[in-house]
Amino acid sequence: MGNSFYGYAPHSPQLCTDIVIELLSNVFLEGRFLSLFAMLFGAGIYIHRQKYSSLPMAATDPIKSRLHWLIGIGLVHGIVIFSGDILLAYGLCGLLAYYYYELSTNALIQKACWFIAIALLMISLITLTIEDEPYYRGSALFNEQLSVWTGSYFQQLLMQGLMVGYMLVITPLTLLWYGTGLMLIGMALIKQGYFESGFSRSQLSIMAISGVAFSIIDSGLSLTDSLILNELSNLFMMISALPVALIYLHIIVKLCQNNPLKLTLLQNLGKLSLSFYILQSIVGTITFRHLYPQWQSSFDRIDYMLFAIIFSLFQLGLAALYLRYFNQGPLEKLLVWLSQRNHKSKTTLWS
Numbered sequence: 325m326g327n328s329f330y331g332y333a334p335h336s337p338q339l340c341t342d343i344v345i346e347l348l349s350n351v352f353l354e355g356r357f358l359s360l361f362a363m364l365f366g367a368g369i370y371i372h373r374q375k376y377s378s379l380p381m382a383a384t385d386p387i388k389s390r391l392h393w394l395i396g397i398g399l400v401h402g403i404v405i406f407s408g409d410i411l412l413a414y415g416l417c418g419l420l421a422y423y424y425y426e427l428s429t430n431a432l433i434q435k436a437c438w439f440i441a442i443a444l445l446m447i448s449l450i451t452l453t454i455e456d457e458p459y460y461r462g463s464a465l466f467n468e469q470l471s472v473w474t475g476s477y478f479q480q481l482l483m484q485g486l487m488v489g490y491m492l493v494i495t496p497l498t499l500l501w502y503g504t505g506l507m508l509i510g511m512a513l514i515k516q517g518y519f520e521s522g523f524s525r526s527q528l529s530i531m532a533i534s535g536v537a538f539s540i541i542d543s544g545l546s547l548t549d550s551l552i553l554n555e556l557s558n559l560f561m562m563i564s565a566l567p568v569a570l571i572y573l574h575i576i577v578k579l580c581q582n583n584p585l586k587l588t589l590l591q592n593l594g595k596l597s598l599s600f601y602i603l604q605s606i607v608g609t610i611t612f613r614h615l616y617p618q619w620q621s622s623f624d625r626i627d628y629m630l631f632a633i634i635f636s637l638f639q640l641g642l643a644a645l646y647l648r649y650f651n652q653g654p655l656e657k658l659l660v661w662l663s664q665r666n667h668k669s670k671t672t673l674w675s
Contacts (some may be wrong), residue, residue: 332625336460343547345625350546351539355565358410359506360572365414366421366507367514373425390663391418397598397659399488406605407487411598413495417503425511432512439505444559446497451555458551461621474617502562509566513573522577523570531567538564592643599653600639607635 334342372387398411424435459465472483513519523531538560545557579586593600612619619627646653652660 332628333459333461333463333466333620335624336458336462338547339624342625345629346546347543349625350543350561350564351536352568354542355561356568356572359565359569362414362417362503362506363510363513363569363573365418366510367519368510369418369422369507370425370511370514373422386663388419388422390659391415391422393659393662394418397655401602401605402488402491403481403485405602406609407484407491409488409491411601412488412491413499413503416495416500417507420500420504421507421511424508427508429512429515432508432515436505436508436512439501439508440562443498443500443502443505444562446501447559447562448556450494450498451552451559470617470620474613474620480613506566518573519577522574522581528571528574531571535564535567535571539568589640589644592647593639595647596643596653596656598659599655600643602655603639604635 369387376387392415394411395415398409398413398415401411402409424432427435457463457465473480542557542560542564545553545560548554576587623631
């Protein structure tokens with residue numbers, strides 16, 4: 325979170341520990357949970373929309389209002405705290421996916437495939453235009469970025485505003501279609517009952533083989549010295565993320581079937597997801613940009629991994645403690661209040 329655009333700066337030559345962690349991340353982590361959460365988000369939209377399907381006017385469905393406010397919160401978060409925002413993307417993707425929930429399962433899958441294909445094509449074309457200079461620890465570009473993101477807050481505010489503007493331009497061309505495709509897959513899965521039964525062994529085998537195969541290609545490209553190949557590796561990361569995310573979904577379903585209490589700690593995080601997402605941004609930006617900016621020069625992948633593990637454990641404990649005394653997170657409560665307020669005004673208008 326120290327650097328809002330280029331991300332982690334590898335050493336030149338790369339450390340062995342960095343390579344090992346990157347390979348493991350490419351198989352098990354990179355893009356996997358983003359894909360999983362997008363599918364869960366799509367399933368949530370379907371469930372919510374079914375709840376209000378009997379209403380005479382679509383305008384009385386509060387989910388649209390909630391998505392609008394999510395976009396607004398994402399814009400504020402992106403400019404004021406951290407420009408690597410996913411709330412804006414989730415809100416935009418959710419609004420598009422919202423209009424397809426009535427499609428049949430096959431139609432949803434077909435639409436999802438087309439959307440994901442469009443996103444991958446657009447990302448490929450954009451990648452071919454990249455002319456960035458080499459980015460590694462100690463390079464001129466790294467030092468320039470380090471100076472920007474450890475400078476004054478006003479300077480960071482201007483840069484984050486530019487980054488959010490860039491996202492507003494690039495998202496409709498790329499992530500809007502990819503994220504919406506994943507959400508449509510989530511809708512199709514819940515309509516087919518996969519959220520209750522999981523997948524068959526043959527399906528899981530295909531997912532595992534394809535996930536590993538595309539992860540290997542992703543890893544091979546990301547470890548080259550070519551900037552274009554490095555960027556193209558993101559395409560294979562996005563492709564490999566889907567089957568692995570589906571395997572994770574299967575594991576969650578089976579755990580819930582056998583003993584739902586096993587997932588209580590993770591469910592607590594889910595109930596506070598918006599509040600904890602903003603908390604992560606605040607802690608990350610304050611730590612790496614203001615309190616310990618030198619960590620951006622000294623931290624390797626293993627250091628960032630340890631930091632993430634420690635902070636994740638802290639969040640698990642904090643969530644469990646918080647929910648002993650409160651039913652909702654502060655930002656979850658704010659989002660519900662804002663959407664219900666808007667929903668009531670629309671209902672009054674239509675009545």
